[in-house]
Amino acid sequence: MHTRRFKHRIVLPFFCALALCLNPTSLLAASVVDLKVLVISTGTADEDQGLDLIDDLLDEVGVRYDVLDSSREILTAAQLHEGAHGFYNGIILTDAMLYFTGEGNYLNSGFTLEEWQILHTYERDFSVREAVISGFPASGPYYKNTYDLDYGMDIFSIEAGSRFNGIWQAPAGGTELFEYVNTANALPITDYAVAASPASDGLGPVVQPLLTDESTGKVLVSRLTYDDGREVLYSSITNAWYLVHSQILNYEFLNFATQGVFIGARKVYLAAHVDDLFLTSALWNPDTHMTDEEPGYRNTAEDIQNLVIEQQNLLASHPTLRTFKLDMVFNGGGAVVDQNLVSDADTWIRESRARSNYGQKPYGFFEKQSNSSERMLVHFPVKTAPTPANQALLKLQGPYSWVSRSGQVCRATAEWVEDEATWERAKLSDAWAAKGATYDKTSCVEFRLRSG
Incomplete structure (x- = not known):
């Protein structure tokens, strides 16, 4: 026993x-x-x-x-x-x-x-x-x-x-x-x-x-x-x-x-746990009657402020709840924002075909030749990303495992449109300040794709 x-x-x-x-x-x-x-x-x-x-x-x-x-x-x-x-x-x-x-x-x-x-x-x-x-x-x-x-x-x-x-x-x-x-x-x-x-x-x-x-x-x-x-x-x-x-x-x-006679004391509490403060939650899809994991929803600063305001309104309307508080559970999940952004636009431009647009192609090339050069344009939605998203991950892969390539990644200084950009123009209504795209030369980072 x-x-x-x-x-x-x-x-x-x-x-x-x-x-x-x-x-x-x-x-x-x-x-x-x-x-x-x-x-x-x-x-x-x-x-x-x-x-x-x-x-x-x-x-x-x-x-x-x-x-x-x-x-x-x-x-x-x-x-x-x-x-x-x-x-x-x-x-x-x-x-x-x-x-x-x-x-x-x-x-x-x-x-x-x-x-x-x-x-x-x-x-x-x-x-x-x-x-x-x-x-x-x-x-x-x-x-x-x-x-x-x-x-x-x-x-x-x-x-x-x-x-x-x-x-x-x-x-x-x-x-x-x-x-x-x-x-x-x-x-x-x-x-x-x-x-x-x-x-x-x-x-x-x-x-x-x-x-x-x-x-x-x-x-x-x-x-x-x-x-x-x-x-x-x-x-x-x-x-x-x-x-x-x-x-x-x-x-x-x-x-x-026990007929109500026992050693001990019962206490009843009401606690509302909001778990977890930073986690992303799946959203209910009324069309499929399922939850969609992506993109999901995550609390914003406005959500937290609204929560505080509504709780204050609740307490003001119901004085008997004056000690009631929401428990904002925080275990760290979601506190660190993922810095790896996915590109939302990309194309490549060719000096030899200065007026051609390749925005619909599922691939792209970058290469410097004596008579013609090619460059890749990739855009990351940094402005719409959660703060402090100030980095982007660019994954490059060579066409052949035995070939080594080197180049530079630079920050573009002019806006461009995927389906309109060419060697000569950033978009149909705007030409590049310099042909082949306008970029900040001081921002360039060297890279090398190694064979194998």
Whole structure:
């Protein structure tokens, strides 16, 4: 059994003045229990998403708890109590039947009938509640005889799906159950869940619906009360840390199981993370119904200023939000602007054909000969690039691997048009100041293309 322990054990006597006083029919009327929760799982947190959900909450709140892995460990009465001293004041099951799939096991319970009976006897004798995070509503004679389980549902009424709209039912939202939830709003269930109607045979527990499916009225979350005094909060909804509905339901599993008495404190925060401040995001294409990675969109200085203004307007309109702030997450991604610009225009010009334009050609030449020269014109959109884009990458490749070439790259000082530039003219309306293009000779950089 995995355990989370504080240095000192804390014991709470069960006096009848307390909300947690024992049922008068309990066998151990003078019992005491530790303020500690037992979580019974179907595996490790990596294997059991219910455990992965609830242990986060218990750690955040500061609750003392143990974990018993039903797929690997055997439950005994000695693990639950010693005489009239109970070790736990709340039980949380990650799955209603503790189903697991493992070597030599296919969808069987992690508990035997004897283990289930040991657990239920402890809950009855020490008036300890149980909360079930998720699972199949095992009900009826078969499950009662095989596992001592009956969640009070008509299994022939079951409907399964992943799109339920949950409607809260009183007493949810009152002073005891889900009191922290605005039950006037529906709770969309966005993962697999099972809805069922309570059984009408009167043989199982009394079912008090707390959350029902809007379209059918069938139960998703309920409070169960058994003839022997046991109480269970039962959810047939898949719950995991990444599901919004789970973040709503999660706290009540702890609150109900412990009857609101536990070591720790729950604090709720609202934080809106804008992640990441500088990253480029893909844009939704309404024509293709897909996201386009290129060119994408990246925050501008104006966007950040507008964000500040809108947040100030929000706070001014809603004084209760005066401490609300957007968390502008920054991990460095996108902070350094890519300096490698892609050319948006290129052509080549020939002295021997001084009035010809080659702007539509997919290639170009540069060479100086005794009777004729050729030059390449390449333009980079430096002005439209994000600051501080002051560099451009020009990749040159020779026509043959065994030929070496050398030359210069210089900055042009006159504007030119790709489909109009010739040896004589920068564009149809403007001639070069000097034929063969006007450029700054002091800016020239020597280069050499080596063979191979």
